[in-house]
Amino acid sequence: MDQWELMLRLLISGVLGSLIGFERRSHYKEAGLRTHFVVALGSALIMIVSKYGFMDLINTQSVSLDPSRVAAQVVSGIGFLGAGTIIVEHQNVRGLTTAAGLWATAGIGIAIGAGMYIPGISATALILIGLEIFNKMQKTVMYSTGIADVSVEGINPVLDVLKNSKVRVSNIQVNRNHKVNNVSEVRIIFRLYTREQDEIKQIMISLLRTKNVKNVNIE
Template identity: 75%
Template sequence: MSQWEMIARLIISGVLGGLIGFERRSHFKEAGLRTHFVVAVGSALIMLVSKYGFGDMIYVNSVSLDPSRIAAQVVSGIGFLGAGTIIVEHQFVRGLTTAAGLWATAGIGIAIGAGMYIPGISATVLILVGLEIFNKFKKNVSYSVGKADLSADGVNAALDILKNSKIKISAVQVKRHFDKEENEVEARLNFRVYTKNKSEIKKIIVDLLKIPYVKNVNIE
């Protein structure tokens, strides 16, 4: 293989990875265009090295080569990078799709590096189309994350408001802690609100703030 064809494969990998990264960045995700671009180009480079980098050793009798061994490490190694995009906050997990996108981008880079242009390009198109379709579907059933800071004495009243609400509310979690400055037990209430109607969200905020023990409420 000529050096120019290798460069062409790197460029194609970078473009395909950049497309997925651009889609992720357009939705304000943790890993964007630059990260996906680098992952795709790096994966393609590793594949090229694995496949063509040891051609001078083929005719050495004491050496046996397995071209897939180096490239295979990309699949497991990219997991460490993907783990860095996953955020767990109060039982809410974010970044899984972006982590999966990085993993898939690495696979696309490997495919292009191996000369499998049609599968690599097809996978890119399929991922982009899938992300857009499911993102629109998600918006139709999207939820907002709510947080309320209050004294421990107001927890039951706040829970009653959420329970009696006509809007679907789930993933309710209460965390208590002792505030040394206030010398009292305080609580953080986390929950999900399944609605797009701003007036309904505002009503929940107002109802919670009516409780004397509630200090602040945020739903976004």
């Protein structure tokens, strides 16, 4: 195999991975340009080694080779890297799209490393187009997760504030918290859907003005 063509495959893989990484970094995600660049280039290198690195052993007797065996480990191995970008906070999961992007970037690197230029480039274009389209669709309706610590007597007033607000409220959970000065407290967890950030601020102000509300946090 021509060594220059193999170098070209590495270069193309790095460029394609960088494009996806740039899109992720432009939205302030955890894994950005450098991470996707290294994942794509490394996946292509592993694929090249898996496919061409043992050519001198093919004619050796009693030696059987599976050219896909080394490359197959990329698919499972990339999962550990993707897991590092997933964050669970206040029962809200973030980073799944970035983790999936790393997994897809590894697939693109494998495809280019195997010499499948058109599928690899097509997959990159489709991922970029899909991320931009769905990101714009998601921005039309924003959602925030809120947490309110209140005494038992303050549950109904808080629920009334959420019910009478102008935004859509869902996933309301009431969990028993702890006792402070022998007063039982509960934690109310809810999700707000709206297009206006000012409406979320107004809800927070209304909750803080409600009697028996200890703390409110909306993210």
